[in-house]
Amino acid sequence: MVHFNWALVVAGLLFLLGLWGCMAIYNATLMNAAPFYFVGRQFFWLLLGLVLLVGCARVPFRWYRSQMKFLAPVMFLFLITVLPLGIQVNGMRGWYSLGHFMIQPSELAKPFFLLTLCLWGGHFGDGLKRFGTMLGITLVWLVPVILQPDFGTATVYLAGFLIVYWLSGGVFWPLAGLAAALVPGVIYLLATRPYIMRRFEGFLTPLADPGGSGWHVLQFQYTLARGGFSGMSWGKAVWANCYLPLPHSDSVFASITESLGVAGAMPIIFIFGLLVFAFVKLALLTENRERRIYVAAFGCLVAVQALLHISVNVTIFPPTGLTLPILSYGGSSLIATMIGAGIALSAAKPESEPKP
Amino acid sequence: MMKTFKFRLLVLVTLLLLWGGLAAGALLYYSVIRRGQYLEMGNRLALRQGTIQATRGRILDCNGVVLAWSEKYYDLFLVNPPSGDIRREAVIQKLRLVLPESEPEVAGDAIWLLKTDLSPSQLMALEVLLRSYPELQIVPREERLVVDYPEVRRFIGRVAYRRDLMYGVDGAEKEYDVELSGTPGEYEVMLDRRRNWIAGTWKLLAPAISGEDMKLNVALADLLEKQQ
Numbered sequence: 093m094v095h096f097n098w099a100l101v102v103a104g105l106l107f108l109l110g111l112w113g114c115m116a117i118y119n120a121t122l123m124n125a126a127p128f129y130f131v132g133r134q135f136f137w138l139l140l141g142l143v144l145l146v147g148c149a150r151v152p153f154r155w156y157r158s159q160m161k162f163l164a165p166v167m168f169l170f171l172i173t174v175l176p177l178g179i180q181v182n183g184m185r186g187w188y189s190l191g192h193f194m195i196q197p198s199e200l201a202k203p204f205f206l207l208t209l210c211l212w213g214g215h216f217g218d219g220l221k222r223f224g225t226m227l228g229i230t231l232v233w234l235v236p237v238i239l240q241p242d243f244g245t246a247t248v249y250l251a252g253f254l255i256v257y258w259l260s261g262g263v264f265w266p267l268a269g270l271a272a273a274l275v276p277g278v279i280y281l282l283a284t285r286p287y288i289m290r291r292f293e294g295f296l297t298p299l300a301d302p303g304g305s306g307w308h309v310l311q312f313q314y315t316l317a318r319g320g321f322s323g324m325s326w327g328k329a330v331w332a333n334c335y336l337p338l339p340h341s342d343s344v345f346a347s348i349t350e351s352l353g354v355a356g357a358m359p360i361i362f363i364f365g366l367l368v369f370a371f372v373k374l375a376l377l378t379e380n381r382e383r384r385i386y387v388a389a390f391g392c393l394v395a396v397q398a399l400l401h402i403s404v405n406v407t408i409f410p411p412t413g414l415t416l417p418i419l420s421y422g423g424s425s426l427i428a429t430m431i432g433a434g435i436a437l438s439a440a441k442p443e444s445e446p447k448p
Numbered sequence: 449m450m451k452t453f454k455f456r457l458l459v460l461v462t463l464l465l466l467w468g469g470l471a472a473g474a475l476l477y478y479s480v481i482r483r484g485q486y487l488e489m490g491n492r493l494a495l496r497q498g499t500i501q502a503t504r505g506r507i508l509d510c511n512g513v514v515l516a517w518s519e520k521y522y523d524l525f526l527v528n529p530p531s532g533d534i535r536r537e538a539v540i541q542k543l544r545l546v547l548p549e550s551e552p553e554v555a556g557d558a559i560w561l562l563k564t565d566l567s568p569s570q571l572m573a574l575e576v577l578l579r580s581y582p583e584l585q586i587v588p589r590e591e592r593l594v595v596d597y598p599e600v601r602r603f604i605g606r607v608a609y610r611r612d613l614m615y616g617v618d619g620a621e622k623e624y625d626v627e628l629s630g631t632p633g634e635y636e637v638m639l640d641r642r643r644n645w646i647a648g649t650w651k652l653l654a655p656a657i658s659g660e661d662m663k664l665n666v667a668l669a670d671l672l673e674k675q676q
Contacts, residue, residue, distance in 0.1 A: 123647065259456055314490030316478035330649060331490065334640040354479045361468055361475075372461060376454065388457055392464065399467050406474035 098377070099437045101370045103145060105363060106418060106433055110138040110426070112360070113344070113419035119326055120340040120347040123333045130340050130421050137423035141430035148434025149441075153383060156435060160211055167204040170197045172236045182413065186240040196424035198237045198245045203432030205233045205249060206393060209256040210386040223266035226257050244400070244414035251396045255389045295410040308411040311335040315346045316406065323353030340421040342413045345405040360419070361402065368395045374440040383439035390436045394429060494638050497653065501590055502630030504614050505659030507604055507621075509668045516594045516604045516621070518614075522571060526560040527585045528642045539581050546573045582644040590614060592621075600671050620664065630659035 118131040156163070174197050179189045187194040213226040230253040237246045257267070282289050294305025302310055315331045318324060332339040332347030339347040349357040371391020378384040394417050401416040403409035415425045478486055507516040524547075526539065547563055547570060566574070566586065578584050592607045592614065594600060605619015613632060616622035633656030638649035 255460065258460060259453065261452055261456070310489070313478050313486050314493070316475065317483045317486030317490060319479050320483055321480055330638060330646055331494075334638075334646055335494075349475065349479060354475060357475060357479075358472060361472055365465070365468060368461065368464060372457060375457065381453075384453065388453075388460075392460055395464050395468075399464065399471060402471045403467075403474075406471050406478065408470060408474045 098370050098373045099149070099440065102367065102374065102433060102437060103142075103149075105367045105370065106145065106430065107138075107142060109360075109363060109367075109418040110141065112363075113416075113421075113426075114138060115326075116344050116348050116419055117340045117421045119329050119351050120332060120344060122327050122329070133423065134421055134426070137426045140423075141426050144427060145430040145434040145437075148431050149437035151434075151438055153435075153438045153441065156207060156438065157211060160207065163204055164208045167197075167201045168233065171201045171233065174198075175236060175239055184240045184242050186237075186242050186245075193423070196422070198240065198242055199422070199424035199428040200431075201233065202245075202248065202252070202393075202428050203390065203435055205230075206252050206256065206389055206432065207386060207435060208233075209253065210260075210382050210389060213256060213260065218261075219263055220266055222260070223257065223262055226253060226260075226262070227270070229253075242413075244412040247400060247412070248393065248397050248414070251400075252389065252393050255392050255396070256385060259385045259388055259392075292410060295407070298407075308337065309407050312343070312346050312405055312407050312411075315343075315350045319349040319351070319353040319357070321353045322355050323349070323351050326351050338413070341415055342401075342420070343405060344416050344420045345402050348419075349405075360416075364395055364398045368392065371436065374436070378440045379442070380439075387436045387440050390432050394432075494640075495636055496639055497634060497636050499612060500633035500635055500652075500656040501588075501613060502632050502656040503658040504590070504592065504607070505628040505630065506661045507624070507628070508661060508663045509671075510663065510665055511667055512663070513668045514595075515600055515664070515668065516592065518590050518592055521564065521589045521591060522566040522586050523561060523589055524563040524566060524574065525585050525587055526562055527583055527644060528559075539584065542577055542581075543584070546570070546577055579647055582640065582647060583642065585645065595668070597672060599674055600668065603666075603671055620662070624662045627662055628659040631657040633657075 114131050114135050117134050118127065121127055121130045124130075174186055174188060177188065178185050178197075179187050179194075181187050181194070186198055187196050209226060209229055213222070213229055230249065234246055234249050237249060254267070290301075290305045294301055294307070295309055298306025298309040298313075300306060311331070315329075315336060318331050324330070329339060329347040329350045332343060332350045336343035336346055345357065345360065348360065368391050371387055371394075375384050375388035375391070378387055397414065397417050400409060400412075401414045401420070404411055404414060415422050417429045418426055503520075504518045506514050506518075508514055543562065549563075562584075563570075571586065574584070574586070578586070594604050603619055605621035605623075606617040607614050607621050608617050609615075613629075615629065616625040621628065634653040636651045636653055638646045640646050
């Protein structure tokens with residue numbers, strides 16, 4: 093009974109966030125020539141996402157496990173073929189164009205990447221062997237994302253690896269070793285790619301170059317300041333509309349803050365916290381180990397992506413393009429989250445299902 | 449096994465909670481604690497104040513015949529023309545649907561004069577286009593007109609512009625400049641990144657007060673007689 097309730101809480105919170113997202117997108121695009129264009133599409137994606145959430149939750153988890161040998165390669169193929177066949181948007185070759193719709197495979201592949209890690213990664217011994225296997229799987233999925241190049245999504249994939257590795261009982265020292273091994277590479281990158289360093293300097297001291305590398309950081313700060321405690325009122329996200337990059341997508345949290353202030357933005361952080369809590373509760377009620385890891389890892393990964401987006405928007409993280417799960421405009425992101433959550437709800441169902 | 453999982457999950461959730469707390473703290477810092485400072489910096493970047501011309505008063509002869517008056521005209525400009533060819537072409541094409549006779553006239557790198565002396569019906573027809581393309585701007589212009597007789601024109605004198613404000617150079621225009629000029633108004637508006645006005649942000653700070661009408665002691669008939 094308790095189990096059923098937490099699943100319902102997850103579905104309810106996702107729907108609530110989806111509706112909030114539709115309002116936020118309308119608010120962020122009100123100054124466009126067609127203010128209902130984005131919100132209308134997002135509402136359609138939300139309804140489709142809900143159907144997929146329920147559908148994926150009703151499919152027995154053993155089906156996902158048995159079909160992963162097909163699902164994983166298909167999703168990976170989908171992810172890698174975007175490089176030669178996809179179109180370039182905002183400097184990234186990461187979308188398939190289907191007439192009026194665009195599909196971002198790196199978003200749709202996310203839950204299947206996590207499922208691959210949970211189902212396959214933990215079966216190859218302990219210690220360094222497990223670490224190597226999981227890291228190998230992650231790198232295979234990560235390379236096409238980096239080649240697009242979509243560093244925001246790549247960070248989420250990397251976070252997925254760290255979460256699953258940690259929850260599956262991975263030992264700490266290989267992670268420390270990997271971090272130490274990466275240090276020379278990072279130094280080399282900083283030395284040979286000055287724009288990365290400039291971007292970092294712009295993040296640390298935006299006022300040193302307000303019209304250049306510090307521009308985006310300062311615009312986020314001005315947007316938050318305009319919001320104040322109670323906001324400029326709904327539909328008045330003027331700064332976000334005119335000065336922030338993609339106010340309905342990558343900057344949606346700041347645009348909500350400008351309209352509703354701290355009073356309207358804090359509940360979003362709270363609801364994401366509640367969503368993680370519901371996934372954690374579901375995970376703790378799940379008996380099977382790999383299912384339990386997937387449920388908890390998926391909840392935590394949604395929280396990590398949300399916190400990355402919010403951190404960029406409140407300028408405690410350098411600017412990078414990343415959507416706020418469920419709330420930001422984007423069908424691929426919303427549907428991927430709904431599919432991932434549906435698989436998590438399926439995984440959290442009791443083990444009393446009939447054997448195939 | 450379950451105990452280890454619970455412990456690791458607890459560590460992970462604690463880290464996420466700390467991260468969330470840090471983000472909430474930063475949100476409070478910029479939105480509430482240091483709000484004034486960042487608001488001022490933002491306003492310095494985007495808010496601009498400007499003057500509204502006061503309508504210059506009329507000059508009348510002793511019988512109340514109007515000798516000099518002001519008329520307002522509206523011109524259409526493309527301010528800071530967008531560098532992208534596609535958008536620029538879209539603006540020009542859509543403009544041709546509303547004003548078929550308009551042809552862009554390049555006046556400097558940043559501003560194109562598209563059409564002068566817009567009629568009231570043209571102003572209304574342009575309303576939707578202006579909302580979609582903020583780089584299109586209607587700029588009011590005031591012209592001083594005088595009864596078309598050389599002697600009257602000489603007696604009334606000339607006007608010129610200094611910082612967008614009309615002032616009398618000689619004749620009656622100069623003599624009664626203070627009374628005719630009125631008091632200019634003041635407005636504030638928010639500009640976007642391309643320095644275009646943002647719709648709905650225009651605010652009147654002080655209304656313009658029109659200049660007084662000046663009744664002279666001389667009659668038009670006397671001036672015409674003098675001319676003959």
